[in-house]
Amino acid sequence: MPQYPILRLQKGKEQNIRYGHPWIFSGALEKTPKEYIQQGIAHGDMVHVAGQNDTILGTGTFSAHSMMAVRVFDFSDTVIDKKWIEQKLKKSGEYRQFLGYGKEGAKTTGYRFCFGESDGFPGLVIDRYDDVLVLQVSTQGTEKLKKDIVEVLKKMFSPRAIYQKSAVTGRNEEALPDKDSLLFGKLTEPVPFLENGHTFLADPLKGQKTGFFLDQKDLRLEIQKLADKKKVLNLFSYTGAAGIYALKGGAKSAHQVDGSDWALAQCMENAKLNKIPKTKYSTEKTDIFSWLGRPIHEGEYDMVIVDPPALIKSRSDLENGKKAYHFLNRAAMRLVNPGGIFVTSSCSHFLSTEDFQMILQRASAQNNLSLRIISSFGQSSDHPVSLRFPESQYLRSFVCLVEKA
Numbered sequence: 001m002p003q004y005p006i007l008r009l010q011k012g013k014e015q016n017i018r019y020g021h022p023w024i025f026s027g028a029l030e031k032t033p034k035e036y037i038q039q040g041i042a043h044g045d046m047v048h049v050a051g052q053n054d055t056i057l058g059t060g061t062f063s064a065h066s067m068m069a070v071r072v073f074d075f076s077d078t079v080i081d082k083k084w085i086e087q088k089l090k091k092s093g094e095y096r097q098f099l100g101y102g103k104e105g106a107k108t109t110g111y112r113f114c115f116g117e118s119d120g121f122p123g124l125v126i127d128r129y130d131d132v133l134v135l136q137v138s139t140q141g142t143e144k145l146k147k148d149i150v151e152v153l154k155k156m157f158s159p160r161a162i163y164q165k166s167a168v169t170g171r172n173e174e175a176l177p178d179k180d181s182l183l184f185g186k187l188t189e190p191v192p193f194l195e196n197g198h199t200f201l202a203d204p205l206k207g208q209k210t211g212f213f214l215d216q217k218d219l220r221l222e223i224q225k226l227a228d229k230k231k232v233l234n235l236f237s238y239t240g241a242a243g244i245y246a247l248k249g250g251a252k253s254a255h256q257v258d259g260s261d262w263a264l265a266q267c268m269e270n271a272k273l274n275k276i277p278k279t280k281y282s283t284e285k286t287d288i289f290s291w292l293g294r295p296i297h298e299g300e301y302d303m304v305i306v307d308p309p310a311l312i313k314s315r316s317d318l319e320n321g322k323k324a325y326h327f328l329n330r331a332a333m334r335l336v337n338p339g340g341i342f343v344t345s346s347c348s349h350f351l352s353t354e355d356f357q358m359i360l361q362r363a364s365a366q367n368n369l370s371l372r373i374i375s376s377f378g379q380s381s382d383h384p385v386s387l388r389f390p391e392s393q394y395l396r397s398f399v400c401l402v403e404k405a
Contacts (some may be wrong), residue, residue, distance in 0.1 A: 002056065003079050004046045007036065007070060014051045016100075017058050017072060020388035022117045024049060024060075026069035033064045043175070044140030046080055060122065061141020065172045071122035071139060082148040089126075089152055092119045099381055102128075110193035110202060112214055112382040118392040119384070120202075124149070125168075127210040129193040129202040131160040132289035134210035135183070138170035150183050163204045165211070169313070180205070190266075192273065194405070196221055198248060199273040200241055206262060213238060215379040216307065219397045222375055223305065224249035226341050226399070230302035233257070233335060235288055235328075240267030242305050244274050247281065251303070256283045257291065289324075292331035299334075303341040306332045307397075312348035321348060322359060330363035333371070338401040342371065349394040356396055364405070371400040 010018070026033055038192060041047065043064040049072065060072040069150050073080050075086075078165045092114045096102050100329035101111040113133070114126040123139030133153055137143050150162055162184040171178060190201035195217055202211035220242050230249035234243040235257050243254035256267045264283040271281045288308075306328055312321030325346060331340050346356050364371045378385065380393040 002048050002077060004048050005036075005041050006048045006050050006054075006056070007031070007062070008050050008054070009052070009057075010017070011052050012180040014057065017049060017075070020075060022060070022072040022120075022122055022389060023068045023391075024058075024070040024072065025067055033069055036062065037064050044144050046141070048077060061139060061144075063140065063174060065175050066139075066170070071117070071141065073120065073122060080145070082152065082216060085145065085148050086152045086155075088119070088121055089114065089149075089156065090165055092121070092126075094155065095119070096382060106194070107197040107221050108195050108217070110200070110212060110214055111194050115383050115392070117389045118386040123170075125210070126153070127202075127212075127214060128157075129191040129204075129211065132187060132191045132202075133155075133157060133159050133206070134161045134202075134204045135162065135164045136168045136210060137164060137166065138168045138174065138176075140176060143176060146183070154184060159185060163187050165204055165209070172371065190269075195241070196245075198241075198244060200244075200270050201239070201266060201273065203266065207266075208238070213241075213288070215347075215383045215395055216242070216377075216397070218347070218380045219343070219377045219399070223303070223343060224400055226374075227251040227303060230340070231300075232299040232303045232305065234305045235292075235332060236306065236308045237267060237283075238307075240262050240264075241281075242307070243267070243281065244270055244276060246303065246305075246343075247276050248274070251280075253280045253282070256281070257286060257288060258283070259285065259287055261285055274396060289327070292304045292328065296331070296335060299337040300341075301335050301340065302337050303343065303366065304332050304336050307343075307344040307345040307347075310348045311346075312350045315350055318350055321351065322355065325351065325356070326359045326363055329360055330366055333364060333369060333402060334367050338369075338402060338404045340398045340402050341374075341404050343397065344400070345395065345397040347395050351396070353396055355361040356398075358402070359397065368405045370403045370405045371398075372403060373398055373400055375399045 025341035047062045056077040058072040109130045123142030125136040167178045192201040204211040224245040227246035232246045233253040311324045377397040
């Protein structure tokens with residue numbers, strides 16, 4: 001017996017949901033979102049999705065504002081209640097346990113516990129920093145489930161605090177305001193946590209995203225492995241984690257460059273926590289595009305790290321974004337000594353691996369350099385990529401040996 005209103009798909013639009021993709025666009029439905037609203041279905045309500053033969057193919061939340069009219073939570077006729085939430089988050093936790101996170105004595109206590117659609121929970125991201133949980137809720141449907149989500153998390157973790165960081169892509173489309181809020185406990189200052197045995201601070205109150213960028217932990221380990229005796233430049237450093245990994249790997253020095261006074265102050269706090277000598281760790285505030293456009297000393301560093309924010313936020317940004325990535329990489333790789341290491345990343349989902357490689361190929365040729373890819377990385381495995389949801393893959397990084405062409 002159906003528990004929720006049924007939205008029927010147009011003929012020929014059933015394939016994606018049958019293959020397990022969790023997004024149903026408004027154009028795939030028989031009626032428009034406005035017509036469903038007139039029927040009494042509210043923005044964020046639970047609905048069933050059915051095919052032409054009236055078989056229910058999934059259960060999810062309805063959006064009256066987004067192009068994604070339905071985000072599917074379960075590919076069956078089910079009820080999304082507190083019991084369902086508990087089972088789903090338990091499964092998410094079991095996967096992190098399999099990866100080694102959340103275990104007693106673990107060397108990493110900061111990790112992504114739930115990654116939205118990849119973990120079968122659309123609109124929800126949960127990052128864990130030791131005994132503090134930080135949520136990002138991007139849809140009205142998941143916002144309506146938040147009270148039960150918090151109760152389940154309290155039972156699972158007995159956390160010191162649960163905090164919602166609301167400034168996240170998608171909330172505007174869902175007509176949701178950006179408002180950070182404390183959902184449980186007390187949180188007044190940055191939270192210390194471990195990553196691969198190193199200590200860092202996450203600041204949910206003032207920091208970007210949930211307070212730290214957890215998705216680059218695998219790349220940072222590679223940087224540590226290759227940094228011995230190198231002079232390192234860390235562009236778009238944020239709070240300086242890559243520079244600290246480099247120094248823990250034996251780097252001679254690490255210079256952090258960012259446009260935020262707050263982030264650079266956090267760099268120094270993280271350096272103190274990891275007992276980094278002041279003589280080896282420095283910071284500089286500047287606009288990095290302008291900084292790279294000035295006359296530069298070629299071959300000034302033995303390792304250069306470039307990890308900008310997403311420069312392509314939609315398909316309409318693609319061409320201008322490619323030009324920005326080309327400028328950054330062409331200018332930054334000139335700073336690397338031949339025989340040195342160039343580390344470059346893109347967190348723009350819309351920039352494909354092939355396009356990113358082509359940008360690097362052109363930029364290196366223009367500099368009369370050759371890049372040999374030593375290793376490549378995506379987001380760390382606590383940010384899983386689901387083959388049913390290829391949109392979950394967004395991060396691409398290359399570690400390259402720089403040689404004269």
